[in-house]
Amino acid sequence: MSLRRRSIDPPDPQRAAAAVRTLAVLLQAGARPLTAWRHLADTGDPAAVRIVARMDGGSEPTGAIEAEGGAWSDVAAAWEIATTVGAPLAEVLRTLAESLQDAASAADDVRIALAEPTGTARLLLWLPLAGLLLGFALGFDIVGVLTGNPIGIVCVVLGVGLVLLARWWTARMVRAAQPDAATPGMHAELVAVALAGGVGIPRALRLVEHSPAALPDARSSTDAVLELSRSAGVPAGELLRASAAQQRHESRVQGRVRAARLSSTLLLPLGVCTLPAFLLLGVAPLMLSVLATTPLPI
Template identity: 35%
Template sequence: MSAPAGFDPVRTARVLDRVATLVTAGAAPARAWALVEGRGDGVAGAGAGAGAGARVGAGAGAGAGAGAGAVSGAGAGAGSGARATARGSAAADDVRVVVAVAERTGAPVAPTLRALAEALRRTAAGDRAVRVALAGPRTSANVVLALPVLGVVLASLWGVDTLGVLVGSPVGWASLVTAACLVGTGSAWSRRLVRAVEPDGRIPGVLLDVWAVALSGGGSWSGAGDVVRAAVGDRPTDPEEQARLSETLTLARRAGVPAAALLRSAAEDLREDAAAASLADAERLGVRLVVPLGVCVLPAFVLVGVVPVVVALLSSTVAGLG
C-alpha cells in the first residue's frame, strides 16, 4: 500500500550509501554509479553516465543519468503500480539533480548522498507506521465481513432459512445490494484516507541540498544559481523549501559566512519536520480508518447477517401461528 513493490526506499538508500563510500574513497561519481550497478569496471558505465548527464539540465553534470539508473534499478521489483513508479521516479529525479550539480561544479557529493539516503530511510519508517496504523482496522473489517457467512451457516444449523431470505425475497435482495454498496463505499473511503498520507516520493529539503552542493564547488552565488536552475529545470519545487532557501541565503549573506553548511542544516530541519509529520499522520490514520468501519462495514454486516435472520424467524413464527 504505502510501501509499494516498485519502490523500496531502504534499498535505494543502500545504493546511495555505497556510491557515497566509493566517491569518498576516490572514485569518480559516474564510475561509482557504474560499479554499484554492477557494470564491470565502470568504464562503459562512466561514458554512458557522462552522456546522460550532459542531457540533464542542458549539460549540468556527467554521471547524472547513471545515478538515476541506479536508483530506478534499486527500486525495481517484479511488478509496480503507477503510484510506485511515480514515487521511484521522483526520488531518482532528486538524486539526478544533486549528482548533476556536483559534477558540473566539482563539489564533493558524498555528504549529500548520505543525507539523501537517511531521508529515504525516514520515508521507509513513515511507510511502516502507516502499515501498522492500517493493520487493526483492516483486520477488524475482514472479521466483520466474514461474520455474515458464519451467521448464515449457524442459522441453517438451527433450522432458520436465512439464505433463502437473502436470495428469494425482496428484503434479502435489497439487503445484499445495500450491503455491497456500503462495503464498496467503505473500501473507497479507506483508500482515499490512506492516499492522503502517502509520501509523494520527493526527498524533503533536496533543493537546499542542491544549493549547498553548488556553493561547495567554490563558485559565486550567481554562478551557483545558474547551475541549479539549469539542473532543476521546470520540475516543481515545494514553496516551504523555497522560503527556507531564501531565508538561509539571506542569513548567510548578512552574517558573511559560507552558506553551504547553513543550507545543509536547514535541509536536515526540513527532513526532521517531514518525518515527524509523517508519523503524526500515520497515528491519525489509525483513528480515522475506524470511521469507514463503523459507518459502512458494520451496517453492511447487520444487513447481511442480522436482518435475514430476523426476517426468517418472523416468517416462520407467522407461518406457525397461521
C-alpha cells in the same frame, strides 16, 4: 479500492543510500565515475546494473541515473549540479548518502506507525463477510433470503455499496497519511552542492530550479536560509544542510502525527459504512430467515 500494496514498489531509498555511499568511497579512492559504476554493478546492485547498461547504450550519466526514479532522481540532480560547477563529486555523494539515509529512516518510521491502523482497517473491512459466514454456519438459508426476498435484495445492494464505499474511503485516508515520496530538504541540499563548486547564489538557484528533484514550494525556506546567511555573514552551505536536516525531522514528526490521527479518523468509515454493512449483510439476513421459517400463529 484495495488497500493491498502495489505489486511494483518504488526504488528502496535505503538501498539507494548504500549504493551512493559505496560510489563515494570508490571515487574518493581515485576511480573514474564510469569505472566506479561498473564496480558497483559487479557487486550485484540491480540499480547499478541497469544504470551501467544505459550508459553503455549511449545515455549520459545523469539521464541513466534519473531513469531509475525515486531516490535516484535526487542522485541524478546532485550528480549533474556537481559536475556542472566542478564540486568534488565524492564528497557530494557522501553527504547525499547521509541525507538519503536520514530521509529513508524518517519514512520508515512513518510507515511503521501507520502499520497498526492500516492493518486494523483491513481487518474490519471483512466484518460484513464474517456476518454472512456466520449465517451459513448456523444453517440459515442466507442465499435464498438475499436473492428471493425483496427486502433481502435491498440489503444486498445497500450492504455491498457500503462495503465498497468503506474500502474507497479507508484507502483514501491511508494514502493521505503516507509519507511524501520526495526527499525533504533536497532543494536546500542541491543549492549547497552548487555553492560547494564555488558559484554564486543566483547561479546556484538557477541550476537547482531546473532540477526535477527539487520541489518548487521548498524555494521559500531556502531563500530564508540564504537571507540569514547574508545578514549574519556566515557561509550558506552549512546553514542549508542544517535546514535540510530540520525539514527531514519535521517531515518525520508530521508523519507520526498523521499516523496518530489516522487511528481515530478510521472510525468514521467504520461507523458510517462498515457496521451498517454488517447489519445489512449479516444480521438482517438472519432475522429474515428466522421470520421466513417461523409459522404464523392461527
